[in-house]
Amino acid sequence: MMIRFEHVTKVYDAKTRPGLDDIDIEINRGDFAFLVGASGSGKSTFLRLVLREITATNGSVHVAGQNVARIPSWRVPKLRRGLGVVFQDFRLLPNKNVFENVAFALQVIGTNRSVIREQVPETLRLVGLEGKGKRMPHELSGGEQQRVGIARAIVNKPAILLADEPTGNLDPATSVEIMNVLDRINQNGTTVLMATHDNDIVNTMRRRVIELSAGKIVRDEVAGEYTTMIPIINQDGSRQLRKANPKDQAIAPFDPEDEAL
Numbered sequence: 001m002m003i004r005f006e007h008v009t010k011v012y013d014a015k016t017r018p019g020l021d022d023i024d025i026e027i028n029r030g031d032f033a034f035l036v037g038a039s040g041s042g043k044s045t046f047l048r049l050v051l052r053e054i055t056a057t058n059g060s061v062h063v064a065g066q067n068v069a070r071i072p073s074w075r076v077p078k079l080r081r082g083l084g085v086v087f088q089d090f091r092l093l094p095n096k097n098v099f100e101n102v103a104f105a106l107q108v109i110g111t112n113r114s115v116i117r118e119q120v121p122e123t124l125r126l127v128g129l130e131g132k133g134k135r136m137p138h139e140l141s142g143g144e145q146q147r148v149g150i151a152r153a154i155v156n157k158p159a160i161l162l163a164d165e166p167t168g169n170l171d172p173a174t175s176v177e178i179m180n181v182l183d184r185i186n187q188n189g190t191t192v193l194m195a196t197h198d199n200d201i202v203n204t205m206r207r208r209v210i211e212l213s214a215g216k217i218v219r220d221e222v223a224g225e226y227t228t229m230i231p232i233i234n235q236d237g238s239r240q241l242r243k244a245n246p247k248d249q250a251i252a253p254f255d256p257e258d259e260a261l
């Protein structure tokens with residue numbers, strides 16, 4: 001088990017609903033899971049709990065077999081070394097070239113120079129940036145910048161890769177390329193958890209989908225699609241959630257006249 005939440009509640013403000021509310025979930029080694037849900041549903045809270053940037057108000061969060069609340073603060077960096085993180089806005093160091101951006105992740109943890117010289121080119125190759133080590137971030141396309149972001153996240157060979165909207169700033173074709181890179185990393189054995197609003201990506205990949213709504217898990221499917229659970233009221237007055245039918249969301253019937261506009 002790579003990530004396990006047991007009755008996890010995160011209260012930010014006692015006057016409002018919890019950011020996460022009694023979450024129970026397990027993510028296994030080697031899984032690829034999408035975390036979906038509307039803005040404010042709790043996706044970032046979930047990722048931040050895994051990273052121990054915040055701690056649960058109730059319940060326990062286990063990462064790679066450790067209860068993160070029990071890790072003394074001086075050992076939190078060690079926990080984070082086992083976790084790669086990819087951001088929507090890339091967060092590269094603008095004054096360092098591609099090689100240096102990736103190498104920096106190893107330098108800060110005291111990795112040997114000879115190991116750095118070996119691992120950085122190998123990682124750049126894996127993400128499709130072979131030969132681009134000398135480029136500066138501003139000389140790269142958005143997709144290439146995100147490849148650097150991914151290389152930096154995985155150069156230390158973390159067991160878990162967390163990605164927060166990694167395709168949020170990219171066009172659809174570039175997003176597909178980035179997903180191919182993440183898929184390859186997952187196939188090499190890394191557990192991937194990705195928060196996203198990108199319906200095309202989720203529907204193409206068909207991997208596990210965990211949907212949050214108002215801090216609760218409303219759906220967890222093995223090979224899910226991007227949809228959203230909607231509340232419906234049955235004839236007897238009982239309430240339930242059902243998946244929004246993609247057809248419900250379809251646009252109005254095609255009218256050839258519109259094309260002429």
Ligand SMILES: Nc1ncnc2c1ncn2[C@@H]1O[C@H](COP(=O)(O)OP(=O)(O)OP(=O)(O)O)[C@@H](O)[C@H]1O
Pocket residue numbers: 012013018019020037038039040041042043044045046
């Ligand atoms: N630092 C904070 N202080 C107070 N409330 C917070 C804080 N961070 C998040 N919240 C609240 O917790 C809830 C969950 O927020 P969270 O950021 O986890 O959602 P999200 O699904 O990541 O949203 P988005 O898609 O917009 O990033 C929201 O109601 C939010 O307002």
